[in-house]
Every structure is written in structure tokens, then in C-alpha cells.
Amino acid sequence: xxxxxxxxxKETLKKEKALLEQELSSIAAKDPRVAGDWDSKHPxxxxxxxxxxADEVEEYEERNLVEQTLxxxxxxxxxxxxxxxxxxxxxxxxxxxQIQKERLVxxxxxxxxxxxx
Ligand SMILES: [Zn+2]
Numbered sequence: 001x002x003x004x005x006x007x008x009x010k011e012t013l014k015k016e017k018a019l020l021e022q023e024l025s026s027i028a029a030k031d032p033r034v035a036g037d038w039d040s041k042h043p044x045x046x047x048x049x050x051x052x053x054a055d056e057v058e059e060y061e062e063r064n065l066v067e068q069t070l071x072x073x074x075x076x077x078x079x080x081x082x083x084x085x086x087x088x089x090x091x092x093x094x095x096x097x098q099i100q101k102e103r104l105v106x107x108x109x110x111x112x113x114x115x116x117x
Pocket of ligand 1: 092093094095096097112113114115116
């Protein structure tokens with residue numbers, strides 16, 4: 001794989017990682033026991049206010065969903081960066097083929113080629 005493409009992809013991934021971590025830290029706390037795992041911050045539920053408590057639970061569930069999505073994206077990004085470091089970047093995880101250059105530019109954290117996605 002050419003160095004220029006690799007550098008471009010690496011920069012994009014680093015920026016995406018910083019952005020995802022920033023987004024995650026605003027809605028979740030990093031789990032100190034599991035690397036790369038995040039826990040949604042549980043909103044405070046005021047005592048004796050059931051209506052508000054129900055809203056809080058709904059908000060928490062929604063936040064949890066967003067957190068899962070961000071976490072998955074972050075994992076892909078981290079895994080892609082690790083592959084670059086190990087000279088294993090750009091190979092499809094399913095069929096082992098070289099992932100198309102255009103796809104890597106569009107989705108630098110892609111794990112699979114066009115045929116396997
Ligand atoms: Zn494939």
C-alpha cells in the first residue's frame with residue numbers, strides 16, 4: 001500500500017478517534033476495568049418525582065444507544081490504527097483480499113472489502 005494513502009488514512013483515523021473520545025466522554029465514563037469500554041453516565045433521579053424519573057430513564061436508554069454506536073466506531077478506528085502499526089492495514093477481515101483504495105479513503109476504519117460488507 002502506498003505511503004501517501006496510508007498517511008492520509010492515519011491522519012483521518014487519529015482525528016476521528018479524538019472526536020469519538022470527546023463525544024463519548026461527554027455522555028459516558030471510561031470503564032477503568034475494561035480497556036476501550038465505556039459506561040453511560042446514569043442521570044440523577046430525584047426522589048419522589050416519578051414523572052421526571054421516567055424521563056430520566058428514557059434519556060438514559062437513548063444515551064446508552066448513542067454510546068454503543070460511538071463505542072463500536074471507536075473500536076473500529078482503534079483496530080484500524082493498530083493494523084497500520086502492524087503493517088496489516090487494508091486487508092479484508094473476511095476474505096483476506098486487499099480492500100479497494102477508494103473504500104479506504106471513504107471509510108478508513110473499514111474492516112471488510114466491498115464484497116464482504
Ligand atoms: Zn472481503
